[in-house]
Amino acid sequence: MSCSKIFSGDLPELTYKIIKYFQNDFSTLHSCILVNRLWCRLAIPLLWENPFSIPTKNYKFIETYLHNLNDDLKKKLSMYNIGDNLFHSNTFFNYPSFIKYLNIFKVIISVEKWFETAVGTLKPENRYLQLNSNISASNFERLIYMSLFEIFIKNEVNLHTLEIEIISNIYNMYYDIILELILQNTDFIHNIKNLNFYNNYNEQVEIKNRTLQLINSYQYLKKILLSYNNFPLYQSLLLSKDYNCSNTLNTIIFYYINFEGINNLDKIFDQLNVLESIHIVYCSFLNNNFIQQIINLTKPFKLKSLFISEISQIESLKLLFQKSGGHLENFGYKFDYNYDLSLKRQLSELLIVYCNNIKFLDFNEFEGQITSFNLIEMIKHNLNYLSISIIGYNDTEHISSIVLQNLGQTLPSVLEYLNLVLKIKADDFEVFLKNSQDTFIKKLLIMNIIQGQNSILPLIKEHIMEKKRVKYLAFIDCDFGCDKDLFSLKDEVKEFSLHNINVKSYYNELIDVYYFTKESD
Known part of the structure; x- marks a missing residue:
C-alpha cells in the first residue's frame, strides 16, 4: 500500500526523501523523471543543483541555460551568426533557479568543451553555430561566460557553495571577467554558506586583488587551497583581521x-579559531623549523592529510605525529625507488604507533616492507582506500610477488577502493584472491605490467566476476606503453555486467590526491 502511494504521489514528503537519497546518482535521477509528474518535479531540481560537476561529455545543458538570455544578450550573440536552434523554444522549468553549487573553473571548462562540440565539429552539416572569421573564439566564449553568470544573477539563485578554483593562467581573462561580474553584484553571494578558494597556480596580481576583494566583501571564507609559490601572496589573508578568516576558515x-x-605559521594557526582540517600534500622542507612552529602551537593541529616525497628528519616526523597523529586520516608517499629503506621502515613504525585512524593509504614506489603490511593490519578497522604501486623498480616482479603473497590476509572485510599497480604472475595473484576472498571491494583497479606475460583476466573472471566480489572494476594490461583497457572490450564489459559488475575505464577511476583532499571535508 505504501509503495503504491509513493508512486501515485500521495506521500510527496516521503517521496522527496527517497529521491534525494539518489542525489549524486545521476542515472537513477534521470530514471525518476520518467515515473510521473511529481517525481519529475522532485528530481529535476536535484539534477540541476550542480550540473557543471556532473561527469559527462554532453554539455548541451548550457544551451538550456541560454534560453533564459534577455533580448540584449541575444542580440550580441547574433553577431556570431548563431543558428536559431541554439536557443530552446521552450523549457518546462526555470533551470537556472535550481543551481546551488558553482565552481568557476568547472564553468570555464564546461563552456570550453561545449564550444568545441558546438563550433569545432569538422562536418559542416553539424555546424549549427558559425563564427565570423574576423571575430575570435575567445570573445565568443567570453560572452557566454558573462551571459551565464548574468542569467544566474538575474534569477537571484540561492547559492549554497561558490568555489573560486584557479588551475592555470591561460584562463586569466575569463577569471577576471567572472570575478568582476560577481563583485559588481555582491547580492549574488550574499546568502551562500560556503566560499572556497583553491589557487593551484595563478600569481597574477589582478586576479589576486579581485579574489581578496571578493573574500573581504563576503567575509565567510570556509576553505582555502594554496600551492607552489603563491603562499607568500596570501599570508595577509590568513593573518589580517580584515577578512574575518579567524572565525570562518575551517x-x-x-x-x-x-x-x-x-x-610565521604558528601565528597563522593560533589565530584561526574554527580550523578543523589541515592537509599537507607533497610539500617540501617539513624539517625542524617547520615542526617546531607546529609544536609551539597552543591549539590542536588537526592534520587530516599528509602526503610526502621526502623525509628531511625522521625525528621531526615523530614530533609531528605525536602532536597530530590521532587526527591523521589520509597518508601517502612517493619516494624515489632507491630511497633509504631504513627511513621507510621507521616511517611505517611511527604510523603504527601514532596514527591509528588512517582511512586513505597510498604507497607509491612500494618496496614490500613487512612493517607496511603490519600498518595495514593495524589500521584496517578504519581503512577505506588503499593504493599500492611499484612502478620504477628493477625487481618489480619480486616485489609484486611479496605484495600479492602478503596483502590479501591483511585487508578489512570491506574496502571502498583498492588500486594495485604491479607486475603480476598468475600464481601470486591466485594466492591474493584466495587470501582476500572474505573482502568485498566496491571499486577495484588493477594495472598489470605484463611485459610479454599472459593476462590475468581469466583469474579475474573466475575469482571476482563469478563470485561478485566487487561492484566496479577497472583493469588494464600495460605492456611497454601499449595499454589494453578492459573497458574498451565491449563483449567483456557486457559479460561482467551480467554479473552486476560495472567495468570502468582505469585512468578515469584513479583517485587524484589533489581532488581527493579538496573534496574530503
Missing part, C-alpha cells in the same frame, strides 16, 4: 608548498 590545504624560510 580547512586549509597546502599543495606542493616550499616551507623553507616561512617562519
Whole structure:
C-alpha cells in the first residue's frame, strides 16, 4: 500500500526523501523523471543543483541555460551568426533557479568543451553555430561566460557553495571577467554558506586583488587551497583581521608548498579559531623549523592529510605525529625507488604507533616492507582506500610477488577502493584472491605490467566476476606503453555486467590526491 502511494504521489514528503537519497546518482535521477509528474518535479531540481560537476561529455545543458538570455544578450550573440536552434523554444522549468553549487573553473571548462562540440565539429552539416572569421573564439566564449553568470544573477539563485578554483593562467581573462561580474553584484553571494578558494597556480596580481576583494566583501571564507609559490601572496589573508578568516576558515590545504624560510605559521594557526582540517600534500622542507612552529602551537593541529616525497628528519616526523597523529586520516608517499629503506621502515613504525585512524593509504614506489603490511593490519578497522604501486623498480616482479603473497590476509572485510599497480604472475595473484576472498571491494583497479606475460583476466573472471566480489572494476594490461583497457572490450564489459559488475575505464577511476583532499571535508 505504501509503495503504491509513493508512486501515485500521495506521500510527496516521503517521496522527496527517497529521491534525494539518489542525489549524486545521476542515472537513477534521470530514471525518476520518467515515473510521473511529481517525481519529475522532485528530481529535476536535484539534477540541476550542480550540473557543471556532473561527469559527462554532453554539455548541451548550457544551451538550456541560454534560453533564459534577455533580448540584449541575444542580440550580441547574433553577431556570431548563431543558428536559431541554439536557443530552446521552450523549457518546462526555470533551470537556472535550481543551481546551488558553482565552481568557476568547472564553468570555464564546461563552456570550453561545449564550444568545441558546438563550433569545432569538422562536418559542416553539424555546424549549427558559425563564427565570423574576423571575430575570435575567445570573445565568443567570453560572452557566454558573462551571459551565464548574468542569467544566474538575474534569477537571484540561492547559492549554497561558490568555489573560486584557479588551475592555470591561460584562463586569466575569463577569471577576471567572472570575478568582476560577481563583485559588481555582491547580492549574488550574499546568502551562500560556503566560499572556497583553491589557487593551484595563478600569481597574477589582478586576479589576486579581485579574489581578496571578493573574500573581504563576503567575509565567510570556509576553505582555502594554496600551492607552489603563491603562499607568500596570501599570508595577509590568513593573518589580517580584515577578512574575518579567524572565525570562518575551517580547512586549509597546502599543495606542493616550499616551507623553507616561512617562519610565521604558528601565528597563522593560533589565530584561526574554527580550523578543523589541515592537509599537507607533497610539500617540501617539513624539517625542524617547520615542526617546531607546529609544536609551539597552543591549539590542536588537526592534520587530516599528509602526503610526502621526502623525509628531511625522521625525528621531526615523530614530533609531528605525536602532536597530530590521532587526527591523521589520509597518508601517502612517493619516494624515489632507491630511497633509504631504513627511513621507510621507521616511517611505517611511527604510523603504527601514532596514527591509528588512517582511512586513505597510498604507497607509491612500494618496496614490500613487512612493517607496511603490519600498518595495514593495524589500521584496517578504519581503512577505506588503499593504493599500492611499484612502478620504477628493477625487481618489480619480486616485489609484486611479496605484495600479492602478503596483502590479501591483511585487508578489512570491506574496502571502498583498492588500486594495485604491479607486475603480476598468475600464481601470486591466485594466492591474493584466495587470501582476500572474505573482502568485498566496491571499486577495484588493477594495472598489470605484463611485459610479454599472459593476462590475468581469466583469474579475474573466475575469482571476482563469478563470485561478485566487487561492484566496479577497472583493469588494464600495460605492456611497454601499449595499454589494453578492459573497458574498451565491449563483449567483456557486457559479460561482467551480467554479473552486476560495472567495468570502468582505469585512468578515469584513479583517485587524484589533489581532488581527493579538496573534496574530503
